[in-house]
Amino acid sequence: MLQDGRILIVDDDQDILVAGKMLLKRHFSKIDICNRPEQIPALLAESRYDAILLDMNFGPGESSGEQGYRWLEKILAIDPQAVVIMITAHGDMEVAVEAMKRGATDFVAKPWHNNKVLATVSSAVKLSHSRTEASELRTANNLLAEVTSQSSQPIIAGSGAMRQALNLLERSAPTDANVLILGENGTGKELIARAIHGQSPRHHKVFMSVDLGAVAESLFESELFGHRKGAFTGANEDRTGRLLAADGGTLFLDEIGNLPLHLQAKLLTVLAQRQVTPLGSNQAKSFDVRVIAATNLPLEQLHDEQRFRQDLLFRLNTVEIHLPALRERQEDIAAIAEYYLKHYCRKYQKPAKQLSQEAMAQLQAYHWPGNIRELRHALERAVILSEHQTLDATDFQLSNRAMVPTVQSNMQTFNLEELERQAVEGALKTHRYNISHAAKALGLTRAALYRRMEKHGL
Template sequence: MIFFDQEDTFGIIVWMRLKNANILVIDDDTDVLTAMRLLLKSSVKQVVTEKNPNQILSLLGRHSFDVVILDMNFNGLINTGNEGIYWLKKIKELNAKVDVILITAYGDMDLAIRSLKDGASDFLVKPWKNERLLQAIQDILDKKRPDISKKWNPNIDGTTMVGESTIMEDVFLKIKKVAPTDANILILGENGTGKDLIARAIHDHSLRKNKPFVKVDVGALTESLFESELFGYKKGAFTGAREDRQGRFEVAEGGTLFLDEIGNISLQQQARLLTVLQNRQVTPLGANQPIPIDIRLICATNVGISSLADERTFRKDLIYRINTVEIMVPALKDRGGDVVLLAKHFVEVYAEKYMKSGLILNDDFISKLKTYHFPGNVRELQYALERAVIMTDGATLSATDLVFSPIERKETTVEPKNLNLEAVEKNTILKVIEKNGGNISKSAKELGITRTALYRRLNKYDL
């Protein structure tokens, strides 16, 4: 998962989808190709232009394009407006998933309707409006967003989440299943794994997506603030209550209420919350009449479910009320190749932010990433990579640029549970490489093997 402040999320995602797009433009007019290239080059990843339509299939065979912008008429053929239809069909025969925008000087609605029926994604008339063209591309990229149950990558969905590991595919699949329902969700996971973004993803894919998404860190609320913050109050209810104030339940009416750190609230607070959830109504402090509520509840905690089930600290009846479905967000160390995927994305984002585009991650940098255990999870990875981008002076990020926060370092002396010889060797390699800050030469020397031999073992254990 990727983390940004919620108010920045959607602007960043729109930018990222366009920024990562590859566009092919086919037109026999050089001026049109030049205008397209100038318009798109600053907005998308790559623009390829071609005058000869006979090169279309060859280009599509060698490269992957998100959108093809195709002229309807070419000088080498009969000018009937059907040339574009012909090449549209050829493109679709080669790859039915390629999106095509047809563009022509002929404002013929019958031709437009025909092209859409034959598989075109959109139809524009020359002279086009730049805003309309960019919006057409954006609409196509929005529709191409990966299904939530499949692998998500930096061309990402409306919420900032990236992952392609099997364990994350299971999380995405569960989100897809529960999001359209009104089931109460409990999200479990360590700090820094992205529980808040899972909550946001569920809301964004629910029937309540156009209603409020309200987050409350209930674990940070004192006993005195708990009721006034969640349930609201009337003017004069207590000293300092100078006007009526809606509680978070009312603010979230019709939408989703996300209660973070639910495992940290007291038994007394739990009892108050349970009453509201059972009755589906709140009574603001100082009021006599209850107010009906219609919200979808999502809760999150870093407390394990077994600890949460201890009735000395948490009511079981409340667990059942908030936990129709639970989603376990894995720690970053359990997500395999997602570490490198996330790292590349963060580097791209921060390289753009700090005007250091084109940064490359060398092998030592990637090896250090793979061998670190990330106690701070994705949040720690994000901050480490932002620091690396800021501090580097070159075009290549090496292991020395990657410095992990001492806040998260924890020395442990726990014996490995698995005493299998290969497991012991793997764990030893991991510890030595981490000890040496990802320096492969030093690690190989300490292990008593050559650098080449160490690389062979890294490949053997998929490190």
């Protein structure tokens, strides 16, 4: 069987090129030859070679090796991970040693012995594969470190609607079925996705989360599929895509409903083939991931073919889990509030606080358009600002906030801070706390909107 390896031979002697290709093509999968070194940059732009055999001298009368040193330097500038084997004249040991000091991996002497060449190239190909795997592992580990640094939270569920969702979770988690989680923003879709992963046979592998609503269209393929160095402007190094980084584990695609149709088609193709080709590469790589997707879009919008591909929907929703809004599970509000109250007291090193009966009644009566996320922010703000051990209704003022009009309907205040808060809150409510849509309506980026939400405690 042919060994998986792409080899490039660069020499101005046609006999050497023909002999080298005849020898190596019986052992390696791809052999390219080149008799003009100035073509090297173009060849490296088209393919990544596991080993490059490079002559030390080009042209009649050349024997100093300076041309070989110069092209070795250019190759390593293009691809610092390149494995280069120098072709030297017989007995020219000093030139070979100097080339290895400058970054060459090994050398072969002309006239060469076939067994020696095969052994040298085989070692070089193995070294190249090891370097590639090490680079991909470093990239994957960086992503893993980013993901695993996030703290986990318990699922607090006593209501019937949440018990039904958890029942589906427990039945689907041990399988490899794709899961689609539906629910408004702030209902805990990622928390449920992590629980599915944690109860699955893949729990010892990575859980990789991608917020598709925050990924620019131009970076979608690079983010999910990865890219090779030089694939586009700014691609200064190889990058492992999220699909390959999550290999063996779970990929959580949040805000799947925000993905444009043309990118939905690309995602569908990759998921159907279970192979991905990084940008700038011509080699497809297989992956094994379980896909969990989530969206805040209602089902009727997901079933609109003008908005979402139905073939992609069928692939994603083997199991559908609907998460109720917080207003639909009021019996859970007390337990959730107590949990976050303790959490933020610990986080900000505050004495233990408790909720008054009036405050708890207000929390349970409020309609929570931002769901658990809004409840969490309200409790965090109250813990920070209140100087009392018992939080009362005035620490939240939810009844007033529930009735705040939009900027358009209230021009009685000219305070810029208040107007900004009203504009942000009005946009959030209008777009049902869809961050992407609210940010677009306000003319802000998602990051800028999040900063203003934090600033105003929304």
